[in-house]
Amino acid sequence: MAAETKKGGYTGKILRVNLSNSKVSVEQPEDHFYRTYFGGTALIAYYLLKEVAPGIDPLGPDNKLIFSSGVITGIPVGCSGRNGVGAKSPLTGGWGDGQAGGFWGAELKRAGWDAIIIEGKSENPVYIWINDDKVEIRDASKIWGKLTLDAERAIQEELGDKQVRVAQIGPAGEKLVRTAGICNDISHFYGRCGTGAVMGSKKLRAIAVRGHNAVPLADPDKVSEISKMLIEVAKVASKGMTDYGTSAGLGMLNAGGILPTKNFQEGQFDGFEDITGQKMAETILVNRGTCYHCPIRCKREVEVGPPYNVDPAYGGPEYETLASFGSLCGNNDLKSIAKCNQICGAYGLDTIEVGNSIAFAIECYERGLLTNSDTGGLELTWGNADAIMTLTEMIAKREGFGDVLAEGTKRAAEKIGKGAIQYAMQVKGQELPMHEPRGKVALGLGYAVSPTGGDHMHNIHDTMFAAEIPPMMAIRSLGVLEPLSVYDLSPAKVRMFKYFVDWRHFQNCGLICMFAPLGYQQVADLVGAVTGWNTSLFELLKVGERANALMRVFNYREGFRRADDAIPERLHSAFNSGPNKDKPIDHDEFNNALTTYYKMSGWDTEKAVPTAEKLAELGVDWAASEIK
């Protein structure tokens, strides 16, 4: 533990639960520790590097699963109710993390906890019950196997409190599906990297939390001022998100030729109008959900009658889900997408990865690499909604061909053989999210260097900066004043990329929603108002850069090198049509940009890992000893 400083400043507690011996302990790091590792990915990386040896089995007892909020989680301000989780990933074999909204993270903080370190492995199914500072490991035999909604209700009933908040895996996590996630409050997912399988491997079904204490605020008036401002700004700036959710811009992506379609073979989808947020609002939407204290309400709740039987309690599909099960699979049946979303919610699966896996399987089937004898008779053709729904449930249950895809696209491709790997749209073993780099090439660089591989949570969305950078736009506060083409990979673009990605990494430490209508400096002001620290945007960006550096070191230790910072070859080929026709990502340009990024980051260009000097500059010189 970091115990270098005197007590004072921010105080918080970290819960350690060992499921092998049922030992529960509490740690109280110093203010200095929180200021350095903050929360989320940086805090998780600190513990995983210090406590998890390289080479361990991600699904064995030596892996640790760490939940962590940020120092501002649970305050009465929109966009600050998120939480993070991390572990060695069973999908990539390297760094794994996920972030989720909802209410659970804030509840955990209101119970007095900044983080939970889960270690070891239980013999029998259990869940953890945290009621403020009381912590119990309880039997979960009766809920093991249940769908998530049923499990949550059973836990609330058993504890006699309907306000208990539950983070849990579903049956897919229990069955160690490598694309299984963890959910908060049923519909908010830590989707990526297979953290649900890690939780399942520990026989931990759920963590139920009830907290009764407000998070202390150093400057309540300032916090209140920022909260009110956020509410006002959101009324205008976030209106599209409120009305149509995260898929408000799906049509624009299609128009720009960057809507992932048919397993990234195309960038435009004929049936796109049937799967937009607007279409959803007109048809199946019954309510808008939200996260703790957030006025934006970007979450969807949808209802569909028989034969789909979609229950609004499972929320509704986000953009990532709409595209993964929609355009990516050539599927314009919105109700079937809502159903797939519900299956993934009920069984605890990541919609991005499952949609990808199915799109991959369809391409293999269409190209003759898979036949009915492989699929158990399922006709995996583009847009076959019934087959897509069926296969989703088969993956969740590891049934038949579903068991192959339950290993993730990369392992499935290796099993299928016949060159199928070229159709697995993944980086480091993790499937690409629904963002097409050929119309925003810095995103491709982002996939390559993300600690989790194909991931949009550590990444740039450079279309935002392509046209003009208006005077008050947040990126300007970092001195990035000039818009740059979405096709640009020059050093100037890499600079913008680096700054933005460092900020995104901070967001995953601060657990600030990426949709927060706040400038970067306003976030720094908020952190200062909550903690009393005389912090700055500089310090926060260094937190993000530190998190990224530590995750890099983790991956290096697991054997990842420069060659692993690569994107699927398909992205280096041009589309045949659409706005990005004849615009492949050039290999040499991409490779040069990679070198530039390493050098700008203070990373060794061969080892692709931070130099000892960079680690020292980030205040984590101890991590250099992890690089052999």
Added chain:
Amino acid sequence: MAAETKKGGYTGKILRVNLSNSKVSVEQPEDHFYRTYFGGTALIAYYLLKEVAPGIDPLGPDNKLIFSSGVITGIPVGCSGRNGVGAKSPLTGGWGDGQAGGFWGAELKRAGWDAIIIEGKSENPVYIWINDDKVEIRDASKIWGKLTLDAERAIQEELGDKQVRVAQIGPAGEKLVRTAGICNDISHFYGRCGTGAVMGSKKLRAIAVRGHNAVPLADPDKVSEISKMLIEVAKVASKGMTDYGTSAGLGMLNAGGILPTKNFQEGQFDGFEDITGQKMAETILVNRGTCYHCPIRCKREVEVGPPYNVDPAYGGPEYETLASFGSLCGNNDLKSIAKCNQICGAYGLDTIEVGNSIAFAIECYERGLLTNSDTGGLELTWGNADAIMTLTEMIAKREGFGDVLAEGTKRAAEKIGKGAIQYAMQVKGQELPMHEPRGKVALGLGYAVSPTGGDHMHNIHDTMFAAEIPPMMAIRSLGVLEPLSVYDLSPAKVRMFKYFVDWRHFQNCGLICMFAPLGYQQVADLVGAVTGWNTSLFELLKVGERANALMRVFNYREGFRRADDAIPERLHSAFNSGPNKDKPIDHDEFNNALTTYYKMSGWDTEKAVPTAEKLAELGVDWAASEIK
């Protein structure tokens, strides 16, 4: 010119005066330009790199002398009334700069100008008269040769306005003394690097300014709020400075064994009590001077009767002057120091460099390298106040042995020969200021890597961070949370050094006084309130880092390499007594720290210059082409 952006945001004008052809022109860079190059050293470096070819004679017509304020100069807030100047240095042959307080910089800004680029060379003595947007080049034959006070009065009389502010050189600058400076308002000096000789080489005696317009403020209420806060904080935090000036801490430095004494042979001076700010206040102080709008009033005004005849119009000695002509020369005669200060003021000389030159000469004399036949009979013994005063005036006039020292310590040592160079306490040809690295070793690293060599204006004062870093201390806002020993040169210390030095470079771009009782974030808030930019501490630190990088490139172009980043061998030897006895600066540790600093900075460790990637990361990729 940088003309990449649309009009809008901060607007300002740059005046270009060619003294060869008397052409006057005006340039109006875009908002983007100011946000990138800000003012001071960064802005000056932009022009010197673009417009001054390497290898030119610093005292020839091809050198350019650039005055530059910052975007917040001249606002009604304390500590923001400074101004910068830069040129290729005739002392070092590399980058030269100086910063000064007073009123002239604010007046220039109130006349509507951000900077003045002086180019070419006049045939006859001239001065420039700037009355708002009216600019005249006027004959200065009648004031050429006059002492500075007489010259200022003559100019004010000629222009019929006693409120005209004058920046000028004195007779020493006219005579191209390489340690000549430039003064604002008689007593505020751009002392270092021989910029006075550059101005003299152009036959430009003075720049007289009158401005009648308030500097526009984007958020006047916020500016006013910060101003009031500064006034309140200064009452407590700056009381020592108000009462005793910059030499308030001279006794503490002596107690700590870091008061430069007898040409850096010792760190404690027996007669220190006779030359403290406290002693000055009790004896010769008659008034406290100040800079534009500053409540601190750290400037001194002293008066001494015959035979010294010190006029308070020339102000009074600062700490640097008290130590240079005092302890460094073994001299405890306060009145003689006040006299030397006046001579330097009247003739336009840098007190640090002249005091150093004399201390160097005394050591050579005491060691027998110089005799009375060299000095013209002057007995250069430690503490010989009469000889020190006489020699000061001889340097100013280039008389006799003074002509040797007028070339600066390094050239004088080369002329004397006999190993005298080992007693020249200089880096890159510039004399060390009155701060002893053997009791704060990061300062030694700072001397080595400063673009101007021996200089405290680009440097760390690490005693500030040695004991504890209280919660609200500014450096914490950069994430530096732990105090580090003053003897430490570990990577952790180099990190602190780098961050602090980047900030000091920003101060020389923003022209914020280093004594401002403002946190770093408050300075960023102030910049935002003045300009309307959504700026941040991150952006401002990048301005500082950019300035440093550009100055590095300038020096590289002039042939400076890693070997030039060295400190005098004496600093690698231990004191024989005092608190820092047996604490030399270890060669290996120092060399390792240098390498660490280069790597942390993104500099090539052999060339000691920023990599192309670092320059791109700083938004100045164009500068890479200057590195052959």
